[in-house]
């Protein structure tokens with residue numbers, strides 16, 4: 001891991017970029033997947049309270065040993081049989097990508113008398129292997145999610161393509177904004193959060209009006225393994 005001093009410096013720089021951007025209120029989620037508890041504590045000591053994990057097992061090992069005021073964001077693909085391990089523990093699930101997953105979260109949340117905040121993950125670029133629902137399918141799926149009593153729909157998430165060029169990245173973020181517009185035009189719900197922007201493209205995302213950025217390497221350095 002990077003030293004606590006380097007982590008602190010990285011966070012300070014990113015926070016300065018956010019503060020000077022068109023979206024100074026954007027939430028910085030520190031993506032702590034593959035990072036040690038010590039590295040997470042170093043970021044926590046800098047005032048970071050939002051952390052993102054993408055694997056249930058890893059989340060389960062970290063959750064009990066870290067401070068209770070952390071807001072955990074689940075950002076990875078989620079198998080239905082693992083929903084029970086995160087319900088009631090995470091602040092926001094970014095990666096709902098099917099009605100069946102939404103229904104399973106709703107069912108588990110209902111059993112525990114909870115409401116789970118979720119984002120719908122949308123595929124906004126043609127890149128192979130990208131997660132998420134197609135843009136055209138997203139509005140209808142949101143309508144279905146709104147019917148689920150124990151889910152609280154909060155917005156949309158996407159990952160831009162991993163390319164050097166700015167253009168495809170901008171198009172990807174704009175595609176997500178267009179989906180937001182289409183959903184809001186139906187009058188059914190507001191889209192509170194757009195979760196878009198990672199270490200290499202968060203400045204573009206801030207320009208495009210993101211409300212949550214998810215940064216791993218830019219804070220903690222390159223991941224192990």
Ligand SMILES: *Cc1c(COP(=O)(O)O)cnc(C)c1O
Nearest residue numbers: 031054075198199214215216217
């Ligand atoms: C790993 C990951 C991130 C952070 O990626 P970096 O390039 O390290 O900033 C953000 N979002 C998701 C969904 C991820 O899996």
